[in-house]
Amino acid sequence: MTTLNLDQANQIIDGALARSREAGYKPMAIAVLDDAGHLKAFQREDGASMFRFDIARAKAWGAVGMGASSRTLAERAKGNPNFFVSLAATADGKFLAQAGAVLIRDASGHVVGAIGASGGTGDEDEEICAAGVRAAGLRVG
Template identity: 75%
Template sequence: MNERKGKPVSSLTLQQARTIIDAALAKSKEAGYQPMGIAVLDAAGHLKAFVSEDGASMFRFDIARAKAWGAVGMGVASRKLAERARDNPNFFVALAATAEGRFLPQTGAVVIRDAAGTLLGAVGASGGTGDEDEAICIAGVQAAGLSAG
């Protein structure tokens, strides 16, 4: 934790981001998934860490980051955003346009929270199905001792 004006402030560390990525890649390899791109963002939506496996297509970064960006921006997993988008497509099209393409409400990203429930960021993956992408994100967050939402 950092200290700001005497108050502890939780923030996602680079070491936590690297742990999330390493564990997500291990889960992907164990399951035999296609090459992945994985993006970890902090609570402000800034890129903390990214990895692209050998053989991953050029779109993996943009897709993984956009899934995570939407999740952290809305404070919920991208699966929930995909469900909401089905019920209110016009809003989500407008939101994606407003976000200049950085917002993708598709399954494959989860928010990252500390033990107190503070939003620390999000992780998104791209390379497999949405369910596969989400599963490796959850494995990564849990391996870092954090909560996936």
């Protein structure tokens, strides 16, 4: 199994921001975490609000911690809201089950991290995350 390195994390962010700019989305913040939930790289575009980092990181942290995209977690939360509220409380606010984060997988399919974005709609955030992962030659999980 491989690990996510800093060069890959920066490539992911560059690819995500390129897609965001190409689509004309609002200013974004993007957080890339390794498979243990540690911040590997982060960028906040000029004009993105101060909350964007915390939101992007919390989406990615939840995804890597639960082994599923934040969209999937949001769907699961609908059927079990008390559990997901408890998760957020247990995680000291670092867990957010809202669309906008995807898992990062290596060529073998192993989870090596997650990327979360904040600034647009959940769909826009998720779209640029997936584009960033692909731009770095990795797989979206």
